[in-house]
Amino acid sequence: MSNSADPFLRRRTNALADGGAWRAFVRRWGISLASLTSGLVTLFIFRRGVPHAGWIIGYVVVVWLIFAVLSQTRDALLAGGRDMVVWAGDYTIQTLYHGLLLFVLPGYFASTTFDGVTVVFFAVLTAAALLTTIDPWYRVIVHPRPWLGLAFFGFSLFAGLNVALPLVGVPPAVAILWSAALGALGLTPTFFEHARRWGPAALRAAAVAVLAVGAAWILRPAVPPVPVSLVRPTLVRAVTDLEAVDPVGRITAEDLRAWGGLTAFTPVAAPAALLQAIEHRWRHEGRVISTVRLPTPVHGGRPGGFRTYSRKTDFPPDSRGDWTVDVMTVSGQLIGRVRFRVEG
Numbered sequence: 001m002s003n004s005a006d007p008f009l010r011r012r013t014n015a016l017a018d019g020g021a022w023r024a025f026v027r028r029w030g031i032s033l034a035s036l037t038s039g040l041v042t043l044f045i046f047r048r049g050v051p052h053a054g055w056i057i058g059y060v061v062v063v064w065l066i067f068a069v070l071s072q073t074r075d076a077l078l079a080g081g082r083d084m085v086v087w088a089g090d091y092t093i094q095t096l097y098h099g100l101l102l103f104v105l106p107g108y109f110a111s112t113t114f115d116g117v118t119v120v121f122f123a124v125l126t127a128a129a130l131l132t133t134i135d136p137w138y139r140v141i142v143h144p145r146p147w148l149g150l151a152f153f154g155f156s157l158f159a160g161l162n163v164a165l166p167l168v169g170v171p172p173a174v175a176i177l178w179s180a181a182l183g184a185l186g187l188t189p190t191f192f193e194h195a196r197r198w199g200p201a202a203l204r205a206a207a208v209a210v211l212a213v214g215a216a217w218i219l220r221p222a223v224p225p226v227p228v229s230l231v232r233p234t235l236v237r238a239v240t241d242l243e244a245v246d247p248v249g250r251i252t253a254e255d256l257r258a259w260g261g262l263t264a265f266t267p268v269a270a271p272a273a274l275l276q277a278i279e280h281r282w283r284h285e286g287r288v289i290s291t292v293r294l295p296t297p298v299h300g301g302r303p304g305g306f307r308t309y310s311r312k313t314d315f316p317p318d319s320r321g322d323w324t325v326d327v328m329t330v331s332g333q334l335i336g337r338v339r340f341r342v343e344g
Contacts, residue, residue: 053167056160059100064186066093067153071189090143097156098132104163104226105129110269111224116326116334118224125159128152150187154212157183163226169273172225173331180216184209221332228276228298230327230336231267231305239263242307252343253319261313264325264338268308272301278335280310281326284319293330320344 070089077086105125112122131138142148158179165175185205192201216223237246237259244265248255256262270276277297282290292310299306310325325338 053164055103056100056164056167059096059103060157060160060164063093063096063100063153063156066096067186068189072192093153094132094135094138097152098129100156100160101125101129101132104160107163107227108159108224110229111226111335113224113334113337116337117222118334121223124155128155128159150190154183154187157186158216162223166227166274167271169271169275171274171276171331172228172329172333173220176216176220176223177213180212181209184212221334223333225276225329225333225335228268228270228274228329228335231269233264233266233327233336233338235338235340236263236265236309239265239309239311248340250343251340253315256315256319256342261311261315262340263309263311265307265309266325266327266336266338267305268298268327268335269302269305270298270300274298274300276300277330278308279328279330281328282310282312283324283326284316285321289316290314315342 066089070086070093074086074089077083108122108125112118114122131141142152161179161182162172162175165178166172170178187208188198188201188205191204192198234244235248235251236244237248239245248262251262264280264282266280268276268278275297277293279291279293281288282292290312292312294308294310296308298308308327319342321342323340323342327335327337329335
C-alpha cells in the first residue's frame with residue numbers, strides 16, 4: 001500500500017501545507033521566537049564579560065520614562081479609543097524588560113553559587129527573563145494582574161541597578177539597598193495616578209521604599225554579589241608570592257597531618273572601581289568551624305582576579321567528611337564556594 005493512501009499520513013501532510021495554520025502560528029509565536037533568538041544572541045555576546053554600566057542605566061531610564069508617561073496617560077488614551085497606543089507602550093516596556101534582564105543575566109550567572117541560597121534569586125531572574133520572551137505567557141500572566149506588572153517593573157529596575165552600581169564602585173551590600181529604594185521610588189507615577197497629587201504620591205512611594213530596603217537587607221544573603229565572582233578557585237598545599245603551589249586533589253587525614261594544614265586559594269574578579277572586603281568560612285559537614293577575615297580587601301580590575309587565600313592548620317582530630325570554604329563578602333553575601341572531601 002502506498003503512503004499516499006494512508007489517511008494518517010495524508011492528514012499530517014495537509015496540516016503541514018495549511019498556510020492559514022502557519023500564519024496563525026507566526027502571529028501567536030513569531031514575536032516570541034524572534035525575542036528568544038535576540039536574547040540568545042545577547043547572551044552569546046555578553047556571556048564572557050560584565051555588562052557596561054551605561055547600557056544598564058540607559059535601559060533603566062528608558063523603562064522608567066515610558067512607564068511614567070503611560071501611567072499618566074493610560075486612562076485618557078483608553079477613553080479616547082487609542083487602545084493601540086497603550087498596547088504599543090505596554091509591548092515596548094515588555095521588550096525593554098526582556099533586553100535589560102537578558103543583559104544582566106550573564107553577570108548574575110557568574111556570581112551565583114548553584115548549591116547555595118543565591119540560586120533562588122537566579123532562578124527567579126531567569127523565569128522573569130523567559131516570561132518576557134514568551135508573549136502569550138506574558139499577556140496571560142502579567143497583563144490581567146496590575147500588581148504583578150508593578151512587581152515586574154520594580155524587580156527589573158532592582159536587578160539592573162544592582163549590577164550597574166557596583167560597576168561604578170558601590171559595594172554590593174550597599175548597591176542592594178540603593179537598588180531596592182530606587183526601584184520602589186520609580187513607582188511614584190503610579191501612586192500619583194491614584195492620589196492625583198504629587199505630595200501624597202511621594203509619601204506613599206517613600207513608605208514602599210523603606211519597606212523595600214528593609215526586605216532587601218534581610219534577604220541580601222540570597223542575592224548574588226554581582227558582578228563579583230570567583231576565578232578558578234583551588235586547594236593548594238601553600239601559596240608563595242601570591243602563586244598557588246602544589247594544587248591538591250585527593251586528600252586524606254594523614255595528608256593534612258603531614259602537610260600541617262591546607263590553603264584555599266580564591267582569586268576574586270571584581271570591577272575596577274570596586275574595593276570589597278571578604279572572608280573565608282571553613283565548614284565541616286555544613287557546620288562553620290572557623291571564619292577568617294582576609295586582611296586585604298579585594299581591589300577590582302585585576303586580570304585573572306585579585307588573588308586571595310586563607311590557610312587552615314587547626315583541623316579537628318577526626319577531619320574526615322565533606323568540607324567547604326565559603327568565600328563571603330563581610331556583609332554576608334556568598335561569592336563562591338570551594339569543596340573538598342577528606343578521606344580516612
